[in-house]
Amino acid sequence: MCRLQTPQLEETLKDFPLYSQDGKGKDAVCRAVFVLGSARWFILEGNREGDDTIMFGIVIGLIEDEYGYVSLNELSDIELDLTAKGYGKHRVTQLTNFQPRPLKEINDIRLKHFLARFEN
Numbered sequence: 001m002c003r004l005q006t007p008q009l010e011e012t013l014k015d016f017p018l019y020s021q022d023g024k025g026k027d028a029v030c031r032a033v034f035v036l037g038s039a040r041w042f043i044l045e046g047n048r049e050g051d052d053t054i055m056f057g058i059v060i061g062l063i064e065d066e067y068g069y070v071s072l073n074e075l076s077d078i079e080l081d082l083t084a085k086g087y088g089k090h091r092v093t094q095l096t097n098f099q100p101r102p103l104k105e106i107n108d109i110r111l112k113h114f115l116a117r118f119e120n
Helices: 007-013 072-077 109-116
Strands: 032-036 039-049 052-060 066-071 079-082 088-091
Touching (some): 007 052
Antiparallel strands (some): 032 039
C-alpha cells in the first residue's frame, strides 16, 4: 500500500471523482494539499485505480506552476536526499490539518497569482 494513501484521503476524494469540478476555476474545492519544501500540490479530485489513486490539481513551486494529473504512488516515491548538506532525506507529506475549501479561499500568494492568469 502507498504510504500516502489514507482512509481520510479516500474519504475526502470519494465524492470528487476526476472531472467533477471541471470548469469551476477558483471556485473548485481543494480537497487535500501535499508538500515538499516549497512545492505544493493542491488536489481537487481523484479516482482510485487499482493500487493507485490518480488525482488532478494544481502544482505550485516546481519548474512551472500548472494544472495536471499526479499519481499518488509516484508522489509517495519522491525523495529529496539532502544528507550531504546535513539536512537528511525529505519526502512528500500531506497537510493533515488542511480543511477542504474553495481555491479562492486559500491564502497562498503563488496560487493566487496562478489563478489570476485565468480571470477575464
